[in-house]
Structure formats: structure tokens, C-alpha cells
Amino acid sequence: xxxxxxxxxxxxxxxxxxxxxxxxxxxxxxxxxxxxxxxxxxxxxxxxxxxxxxxxxxxxxxxxxxxxxxxxxxxxxxxxxxxxxxxxxxxxxxxxxxxxxxxxxxxxxxxxxxxxxxxxxxxxxxxxxxxxxxxxxxxxxxxxxxxxxxxxxxxxxxxxxxxxxxxxxxxxxxxxxxxxxxxxxxxxxxxxxxxxxxxxxxxxxxxxxxxxxxxxxxxxxxxxxxxxxxxxxxxxxxxxxxxxxxxxxxxxxxxxxxxxxxxxxxxxxxxxxxxxxxxxxxxxxxxxxxxxxxxxxx
Numbered sequence: 001x002x003x004x005x006x007x008x009x010x011x012x013x014x015x016x017x018x019x020x021x022x023x024x025x026x027x028x029x030x031x032x033x034x035x036x037x038x039x040x041x042x043x044x045x046x047x048x049x050x051x052x053x054x055x056x057x058x059x060x061x062x063x064x065x066x067x068x069x070x071x072x073x074x075x076x077x078x079x080x081x082x083x084x085x086x087x088x089x090x091x092x093x094x095x096x097x098x099x100x101x102x103x104x105x106x107x108x109x110x111x112x113x114x115x116x117x118x119x120x121x122x123x124x125x126x127x128x129x130x131x132x133x134x135x136x137x138x139x140x141x142x143x144x145x146x147x148x149x150x151x152x153x154x155x156x157x158x159x160x161x162x163x164x165x166x167x168x169x170x171x172x173x174x175x176x177x178x179x180x181x182x183x184x185x186x187x188x189x190x191x192x193x194x195x196x197x198x199x200x201x202x203x204x205x206x207x208x209x210x211x212x213x214x215x216x217x218x219x220x221x222x223x224x225x226x227x228x229x230x231x232x233x234x235x236x237x238x239x240x241x242x243x244x245x246x247x248x249x250x251x252x253x254x255x256x257x258x259x260x261x262x263x264x265x266x267x268x269x270x271x272x273x274x275x276x277x278x279x280x281x282x283x284x285x286x287x288x289x290x291x292x293x294x295x296x297x298x
Contacts, residue, residue, distance in 0.1 A: 011114035021157045022186045024066045024097070026075035026085065027054050029136045030107060032273045032282050034074060037150050047060045047088075051249045054080055055221065057125055059088040067092035068120035069101070071156055074149065077106030081134035099101065108133055111141040112262060114202050138271065139179045139286055142204075143172055160171050177285055182290050183207075189293055195232065196225070196245040197255060200271055213241055216254045224254035237262045243296055247271040267296045 023044040025031040031046040038044070047063050048054050054076070057063075067073060067088055075081050089098060097103040113131025133139045150168030154161040190209035194201070197216045203214050214235065218228035244266035246255045252268075259266040269289055270279045276292075279285035 021072060021153060021160075022070050023072045023074060023075070024070040026081050027136070028273045029142075029282065029285075030074040030076070032166065032285075033142065033146055033149060034072075034153075036171050036282060037146060037162060037164060039167055040152060041163055042153070046167065046231065050270055050272045050279075053249050055083060057081070057084045058093060059084050063088055064091045067097060068094050070094060070097050072105060072152070073097040073101045074105045074107060076133045076135065077108040078130040078133035078135075080108075102152065103150055105149060107145045107149075108135045110140075111135050111144050115199070132199060132202050134200050134271070135203055137201055138207040139175070139182065140207065141203060142282065143175050143179070145199055146171055146175065175282075178286065185290050186293065189297060192242040192297060193240065194243045194245055195236065195241050195258070196244075197250045200247055201245060201269070209295075212287075216244070216246070216258065223251070229254060229258050232258055233261045239263070243267065243293075245269050248275045265296050267292050269293070 008237055021038060021041055022042040023031070023034045023038070023042050025034065025046045026042060027048055028046045028050055030042040034042055047066075048057055057230065070092075071223050073089075075085060094103075095101060099106075100222070108131065113133075113135065116131035117129055135145075141217040145278070147166065150164055151172075152162045157164070157293075191211060193213045194205070195209045195214045195216065196212060199212075199215055199217075199220055201210075202212070204210070214232055216224040216232070218225060241264050244255045244259055244264050246266070246268055248268055248270060255266040258264065268276070269292055270276045270285060272283045273279055273281060276288055278288040278291075
């Protein structure tokens, strides 16, 4: 009887391994999207959490092992992960998920990228010449990327292609309905002036109609300085801005310091799924973003 149980367990494990599309993502939003499109057919993991800066991750042995086993790698791209992803791919030595292969998916490549520039040097800080990589903060981009990702999953796992197609169609329908609802709710925010910690929200700003008047970082990727924050107090201490925003992984001291001296309210917005207790999946993530913005500005 014991041998029978062990045999059945091994068969079950083997069947699951063959049925699953093993997916490695660089950020949590892409793992959440892969799971929404793939259901039980996929096993998705993320290299980072919502409480980590995706620019700076170590190529740990566990991540290398995950990439080595992966059928599909999904990352934001636009050089967001340039400091660690190339080393991870090289050490994993999995040609199926190398750039250019069907198993490599760069999400930002499928949408319009803002702030692309050809003139970049180190003095400018954390600048991405291919464009701002935080494309996930505009939910309209999520729909475009979901369409491309669903097609790629069908290509990589043709045995389950019909399931992926059904889930993709259902997701896109529900997502577009949610986007319309969020846009209606957030109409009162159009024209509001914000000061984010980092240039993480340019896609959200374009979608909602927010105006970014400054950032807490004088140079992108360099921690805020006292001198720069003092200048912001002089510029915006008389009600010339409406809100200060930071992501969960960013140090709170600068936003709190500026808020105390300027009277501008400050909030934490989740930059990805899991950044707050309420942002458990893609839908609740944007629900929480909308709720937090409205509560802070009303």
C-alpha cells in the first residue's frame, strides 16, 4: 500500500510538472497577471516583492535556479532590471528564456514608453534611455500587455491554448470595465499637483491627469537631500502642491519632513500588487490606489 501511495504521488507530481507553464517574473504585477491569465496551468514566482526596489536585486542562487527551470521570463524591461537580470540569465544558462527567445517577455515593449531619451550620462542619475519602465501604473497598459502575454502563453503551451484564450478574453472584459469605473471615480483628481518620491508614477499621472511639479529626489535614484527638500518647502509651502507620494519600499523620512514643513499631505501608494494589505491582486491593487488618492485629496 505504501509503495502504491508513493507511486501515485510521483505520478501526480510528474503530471503537474508537465501541465504547468513555469513562469519567472521580475516584479509581482507580472506574476499576478500571469496567474490571472493562466490559472492552474501556470506556476508563477516573482524575484521581487512590493517592499523591494526592483532596480537593486541580488542574483541569489534561488533566483538562478528558478530561471533555469522557467519556461517563460516576464520583466518590465526598459532597463529597469539592468543591474541584476543579465547576470541572472547568464548564470541560469537557459536559452529558452534568453532575450530574443519566445520564453523572454519584456512587458514595456508592448506599450508606449514615456520619457525615452538618447542623451544619458551618470550625472543624471537613474535615467532609462528606452523610457520610464513603470508602465504598470497605467491600467490601460495592463490590458495591452495582457493581450500580448496571453498570446505568448498560448504559443509556449499549445496544449492549453484554448484555456489561455478563454481566460484572456474574460480578464480583458472585466479589466476594461474596471478601468472605466476607476476613471469615473478619479475624475476629480484631474489637474492636482503632486510631488512623488521618485519618477515612478508618470504613467498614472498621464492616465488620471495629475501634474508632477517636483520629486523628492533631486537626482533620480539618489536619496533626497536636505538642501533639495528645503528648496521644495520654499517653492510649495504656500499650498502650491496637493500631495506627496512615496512607494512602500521608499524611506518615509523625506516625505514626512516635507509634509510637516509645507502642510502638504503625504501618502503611500502601492507600486505593485502586495504593497498594502488591500492590494491582493491586480483589481484590488488599483482599487486601493484610487481609494488612497481620493481619501488624501478629499
